[in-house]
Amino acid sequence: MLDKSESICNHCSVGCNIEVGSRKQTLRVIKPKENESVNKYFICDKGRYAPHAADSSDRPLDVYINGTKEAELNHDAGKLLKETLQNDFKYGGILGSEREDLISNVTLKELSEELNVPFSSFNDSDVEDKVKLAVSLSANSPSIDDIEVADCIFIVGEITEQATMLDLAARQALKKEVPVYLINSAPTLFAELEKKYSNLKRLSIPTNEINDELTKIKNQNDDDGFHGNLQNDIANANKPVILGMVDSLSLKGIQLLNEINENFEKSKLGFALPASGSYGAALVSQPQSCDKLLTSIENGNLKTLLIVGNDPLSGNQRKRWKNAIAKLEKLVVIDYIYSETAKEANLFLPSTAHVERNGVLINFEGRVQSFEASYKKELPLFDPEGLRKSLSSNVQTKINEFLNKLFITKPSVKSQGVLLTAAQIKSLINTSHINFKEVKTSNGINVEVYRWFGEESVANFSKEISSLSPQKNVLISKEIIEDNKGTECYEVKLKNNGKEIIMPFKVSKQLPKNSIALQKEKLNELNIFELSNIQLEFIKPLFTDASQSNNTGGY
Ligand code: SF4
Missing domain, CATH: 2.20.25 (N-terminal domain of TfIIb)
Structure with a gap:
């Protein structure tokens, strides 16, 4: 049983x-x-x-000190954390996470206030602003049911890879022959449906051109083709839905989608967020919390940093984090994956996994x-609930006061959950400081992130699960291959900022012109940050292998 x-x-x-x-x-x-x-x-x-x-x-169940396993000491993670907080935390800071649940982040936030140290749930200041803006605009978000019964859907971003069940709901609408419009920059499985459903209309454009297209749609200044048809179909629909994938949009893009939504009386606007705890993280973190935490470390004001369930050294701002972490005297990481950041920790404490927690x-x-x-493992693992219970009654009262702003009685696990109201969201999210700066663009080859729909920050660290990922190819738009005489090649050398890797490649019919798409780990290997100047060189095979083909498999 x-x-x-x-x-x-x-x-x-x-x-x-x-x-x-x-x-x-x-x-x-x-x-x-x-x-x-x-x-x-x-x-x-x-x-x-x-x-x-x-x-x-691969799951770490032991304490690590400076990267060395201390299994035989059988350390109690909760006890070691308490010692750290008592002894080393006068000049400390706390980083929670978008993959920690609401209770965990609220506990860390209230603990930070009690200790008078800075706190954030985000490892990326741009993502923090984007998530907060998206949450603040989600008061009338469609449910999965609303998407299934919609009579017109407009999607921006790679929906299968970022919110798979929303893809499934949009497929139900497609089957009923309602018009569905998709703007994508990187390949997505959902776009493959255009082969089967003529009511799926798609525009493939580089990420840094999405805002131009959204501006055209907002201004209703294109009467025929994709933009005009989309405007007409939403205007004539009774239950239209607009969906944005936050990972695929800039701040300006999120704002533009909201302005498009405001043009239509009946439409509902929703956003797929980067992680399961993103919504809660947005409610818990003060404005610009990530930037303030990082700046404190950079200025030498913090000596110890406690990170719970976060891996800033794998994120987009990893270069900044790497330099900041080098200034610390002590890095304490608590997690149930042995992440890039965990490997750098002076003290690593293993925690309970999600299925082992209440929250x-x-x-x-x-x-x-x-x-x-x-279930609970019979091991002394760190557990956010255990931390909460061990805190003083004063901190526990503050945690409860914060949670009471969201719910008077916690919804039971048997219930269907409780929707937050627009007033609750407004009282907890402040977006007035957000600076809608334009995204910088590169003149070279456009680089997009290629996501496999099964990948995700926790699963990627499990070799049993990541081994299910399809072969790691770079996807390349057709004309780049033709222009660079790559049609008879199977591999390509990619060079960027002094780094280079050789990879097999596939032609992608979905990618915009002059684009390539790489998995995030490969982008990290090539040191590709906001702007890149990637160069590629196709490698001629010595012999032709009839079993290989570079023209199949990429979408
Ligand atoms: S990853 Fe989980 S939450 Fe997301 S769509 Fe799949 S089952 Fe649902």
Whole structure:
């Protein structure tokens, strides 16, 4: 017999309900749990398999000191954290995470206020602003049900890869022959449906040109073609839905989507956020919290940094974080993956995995949902709930006061969750400081992030799960291959800022012109930050291998 519990998937911001089956302190199975208001009876493959990272052979269950396992000491993670907070934290700072749940982030926030040290839940100041803006504009977000019954849908970004169950809902609408419009920059499985459904209209443009297209749509200044048809179809629809993927949009793009939405009386606007805890992280963090935390470290004002469930050294601002971390005297990382940041920690403390925790998540539409642990390992792991209970009554009161702004009674795991109101969101999110700076553009080859729909920050660290990822090719638009005489080649050398890698490649029919798409880990290897000057050189094979082809498989 399995021990069963009711939980919420934490592998994207949709917040699907799941049933967790465990036995002997190990995860055995994840099944969908019915919730009419969210995922009905379904979950995606990522939701089914990614939680098994909890039982990965790579999962760290020991304390590490300066990268060395201290298993034989059998340290108690909770006790070691308390010692750190008592002894080393006068000049400390705390970094929570978008993949930690609301209770964990609120606990860390209130702890930071008690200790009078800076706190953020974000490792990227641009992402922090984007998530806060998107959340502040999500008061009338469509549910999965609204998407399924929509009579016109406009999507910006790679929906399958960033919010798979929203893709599934949009497919239901496609099948009913309603007009669906998609703007994508990187390849997405959803775009493949254009081969089957003529009612799917698509525009493929580089990320840095999305705002120009959204401005045309907002100004209604293009009467025929994609823009004009989209405007007419939304205007004539009774239940139109607009969906933006925050990872694919700039701040300005998020604002433009809202302005487009305001042009139409009946449309609903929603955003898929970067992670399951993004919504809660936005409510908890003060304005510009990430930048303030980083600046404090850079100015030498902090000696110790506590990071819980975050991996800033794998994020877009990793260069800045690397330099900042080098200035610290002590880095303490708590996590259930041994991330790039965990490897740099002076003290690493293992934590409970998501399926081993109780907590609260807020999904993309602002639905507050509780989840419960399926089992507890008989190991002294750090647990956010344990930390909360160990804090003084004064801090616990403040945690409860904060949570009371969101719900008087925590929604039960058996309920369908509770939607936040526009007034609640407005009282907790301040976007007045946001600077809508224009995105810098590069004149060279356009580089996009290629996401596999099964990848995600936790699952990627489990070799059993990441091994399911399709072969790691670079995707290249057709004319680059033709212009550079690459048609008879199978591999390409990519060079950027003194780094180079050789990879197999595939032609992508979906990519915009003059573009390539690479998985995030390869972008990191090539040191590609905001602007790149990537160069490529096709490698001629010595012999022709009839079994290989560079013209298939890429989408
Ligand atoms: S759509 Fe997102 S929340 Fe739902 S099962 Fe898939 S990964 Fe989990």
